[in-house]
Amino acid sequence: MAENPFFAASTLPYNLPPFAQIREEHYLPAFEQGMAEQLREVAEIAGNPEPATFANTIEALERSGRVLKRVATVFFSIAASDGTDGIREIETEISPRLTKHNDAIHLDRALYARIKQVSTEDPQEAWLLEKYRVDFVRAGADLSESEQERLKQLNEELSTLGTTFSQNLLKATTASALVVEDPADLDGLSESAIKAIEKDGKYVLPLLNFTNQPALAELTDRETRRRLYELSINRAPENFELAIRMATLRAERAALLGYPDHAAYTVADQTAKTTEAVEEMLGKLTGPAVANARREAEALSEQAGFPIEPWDWSFYAEKVRKARYDFDSSELRPYFELDRVVRDGIFHAATELYGITFADRPDLAGYHPDVRVHEVSNADGSPLGLFLLDPYARPTKRGGAWMNNLVDQSHLFGERPVVMNNLNITKPAEGPTLLTFDEVNTAFHEFGHALHGLFSDVRFPRVSGTSVPRDFVEYPSQVNEMWATWPSVLANFAKHHETGEPVPAELLEKMRAAEKFNQGFATVEYLAAALLDWAWHRLAPGETVADAEAFENAALERAGIAFELVRTRYRTNYFAHIFSGSVGGYSAGYYSYIWSEVLDAESVEWFKENGGLTRENGDHFRSTLLSVGGAKDVMDAFRDFRGRDPRIEPLLERRGLLGG
Numbered sequence: 017m018a019e020n021p022f023f024a025a026s027t028l029p030y031n032l033p034p035f036a037q038i039r040e041e042h043y044l045p046a047f048e049q050g051m052a053e054q055l056r057e058v059a060e061i062a063g064n065p066e067p068a069t070f071a072n073t074i075e076a077l078e079r080s081g082r083v084l085k086r087v088a089t090v091f092f093s094i095a096a097s098d099g100t101d102g103i104r105e106i107e108t109e110i111s112p113r114l115t116k117h118n119d120a121i122h123l124d125r126a127l128y129a130r131i132k133q134v135s136t137e138d139p140q141e142a143w144l145l146e147k148y149r150v151d152f153v154r155a156g157a158d159l160s161e162s163e164q165e166r167l168k169q170l171n172e173e174l175s176t177l178g179t180t181f182s183q184n185l186l187k188a189t190t191a192s193a194l195v196v197e198d199p200a201d202l203d204g205l206s207e208s209a210i211k212a213i214e215k216d217g218k219y220v221l222p223l224l225n226f227t228n229q230p231a232l233a234e235l236t237d238r239e240t241r242r243r244l245y246e247l248s249i250n251r252a253p254e255n256f257e258l259a260i261r262m263a264t265l266r267a268e269r270a271a272l273l274g275y276p277d278h279a280a281y282t283v284a285d286q287t288a289k290t291t292e293a294v295e296e297m298l299g300k301l302t303g304p305a306v307a308n309a310r311r312e313a314e315a316l317s318e319q320a321g322f323p324i325e326p327w328d329w330s331f332y333a334e335k336v337r338k339a340r341y342d343f344d345s346s347e348l349r350p351y352f353e354l355d356r357v358v359r360d361g362i363f364h365a366a367t368e369l370y371g372i373t374f375a376d377r378p379d380l381a382g383y384h385p386d387v388r389v390h391e392v393s394n395a396d397g398s399p400l401g402l403f404l405l406d407p408y409a410r411p412t413k414r415g416g417a418w419m420n421n422l423v424d425q426s427h428l429f430g431e432r433p434v435v436m437n438n439l440n441i442t443k444p445a446e447g448p449t450l451l452t453f454d455e456v457n458t459a460f461h462e463f464g465h466a467l468h469g470l471f472s473d474v475r476f477p478r479v480s481g482t483s484v485p486r487d488f489v490e491y492p493s494q495v496n497e498m499w500a501t502w503p504s505v506l507a508n509f510a511k512h513h514e515t516g517e518p519v520p521a522e523l524l525e526k527m528r529a530a531e532k533f534n535q536g537f538a539t540v541e542y543l544a545a546a547l548l549d550w551a552w553h554r555l556a557p558g559e560t561v562a563d564a565e566a567f568e569n570a571a572l573e574r575a576g577i578a579f580e581l582v583r584t585r586y587r588t589n590y591f592a593h594i595f596s597g598s599v600g601g602y603s604a605g606y607y608s609y610i611w612s613e614v615l616d617a618e619s620v621e622w623f624k625e626n627g628g629l630t631r632e633n634g635d636h637f638r639s640t641l642l643s644v645g646g647a648k649d650v651m652d653a654f655r656d657f658r659g660r661d662p663r664i665e666p667l668l669e670r671r672g673l674l675g676g
């Protein structure tokens with residue numbers, strides 16, 4: 017057998033993982049060797065007879081576990097983008113073992129004792145040292161032996177439950193799919209969409225991530241809409257029990273660590289810091305948002321001629337959009353061709369702002385033929401990093417869109433960043449890939465995360481790029497969305513895929529006019545999910561939940577966000593952000609999106625006040641905020657950029673919540 021490609025550093029440009037050589041059978045041996053190697057390194061650091069210094073302790077820890085880092089980075093990236101059955105089996109096996117491995121390091125008493133002895137005068141080193149100290153305390157380093165034993169059990173069970181939750185969910189995508197025998201029931205969907213889901217004389221419409229399935233906007237048959245909606249909200253019912261168990265275990269863990277509940281534990285090291293701060297913020301939005309949604313519902317029922325049900329919302333929202341604004345979003349699609357959106361839109365805006373340029377590297381392979389590799393250079397021609405784009409949906413890819421790092425930038429290892437974006441665009445059988453406006457916006461959003469990774473200019477990998485608090489990480493990506501509709505950028509990429517004609521100005525005007533419509537729905541749907549997440553994680557230790565659905569209803573009612581026509585974006589049974597193993601990092605953190613949006617709305621205002629899309633503005637954003645990653649207090653970085661503390665008003669204005 018050839019040498020395992022994870023055992024040595026990549027020899028490819030920018031240390032791109034050698035995907036062409038990586039096989040499924042390489043992962044487990046590399047994980048095992050990687051964990052063993054890191055434990056040896058950690059034992060050496062902990063047992064070092066020399067006095068503890070920054071170099072022989074903290075920097076040595078930063079240098080440890082290289083093989084493990086290499087294999088874990090590639091493995092979890094592939095598990096999300098191309099998770100075959102073989103990969104899922106490895107994931108089930110390795111997840112609890114990785115949890116154990118991390119606990120073994122964080123609960124190593126000799127190591128923790130040495131970390132506490134380190135002192136340093138250098139501000140960057142002091143910042144990192146404090147991060148390590150907090151990481152260890154939060155992982156339970158200060159607990160007694162017996163408490164640590166219980167903590168390890170909790171972590172291991174949570175890890176296994178999280179993997180089961182996500183695998184149940186993946187199965188439900190097709191197991192709970194809408195099956196139709198008569199294509200007439202699918203009236204409203206395009207012919208090609210109907211053809212694409214035909215299977216053995218039946219039609220199988222798989223479920224997408226969230227409650228409100230996109231097909232609900234198009235299906236003309238009310239009964240089909242009702243069936244699809246019911247399938248969506250009732251999928252993977254076995255996950256209700258898992259969610260109860262996970263929330264209970266998290267509450268117990270928080271108590272062990274000295275917090276009143278999991279939410280308090282989670283926000284303590286976020287920019288929000290306290291549960292009160294989060295509740296105050298969400299509380300400001302719920303009332304006005306529900307009032308907006310109720311007004312929208314009236315307009316929809318009027319349009320329908322009868323009181324609508326939840327499964328009617330999207331269908332009549334499209335009708336009202338057409339009647340009121342004469343705007344049909346599908347008319348935009350021929351102007352949003354994928355290659356143009358990327359090259360003449362996303363890359364173009366980045367060149368205007370930051371001077372960076374992009375070159376195709378077809379000689380460098382991704383893990384799938386659809387993955388494109390681009391080399392990114394600075395304005396002066398110096399190399400910056402690699403950007404990989406995996407645009408298409410496939411049955412082995414999880415839902416949604418995301419950015420991840422394949423190589424973290426750090427001066428410590430002299431490594432430049434390799435970052436990637438995943439989207440879930442349906443690949444056409446032939447011809448060009450035409451996007452919806454939402455997909456265009458998402459592509460700009462994810463590239464904002466990519467820029468945060470690419471511009472990272474820090475010494476240590478632990479604080480590189482997007483290694484910032486979760487309630488801050490969405491902020492730079494949300495800012496990048498503003499360029500999708502910036503007139504000069506839009507004019508550059510929105511051209512008809514056949515004729516090259518620019519998108520008609522009047523169509524854009526209609527789009528802008530229609531933008532605030534349905535904001536009530538979008539805000540309520542989001543806030544309900546944030547408040548549901550919150551309720552599960554404010555459970556007191558020892559508190560029991562008998563019925564997850566009853567808990568869900570009561571929680572939404574209590575938070576003032578219950579509105580029978582607009583359900584939460586994710587119900588408990590399919591809330592992967594907070595319960596899934598590999599992606600479940602948002603527990604007590606789904607509030608982060610709107611929390612970050614406060615900073616986003618402030619920053620969009622700043623760009624507009626200062627002349628918009630200019631090199632000067634881009635360079636200021638890059639140097640004060642994007643390049644510092646998590647190497648300093650991120651709110652200080654925000655103040656460096658904006659010149660003052662953030663205010664909530666620009667967000668309220670944008671979401672139509674200012675009242676009046």
Ligand SMILES: [Zn+2]
Pocket residue numbers: 461462465490493
């Ligand atoms: Zn994002």
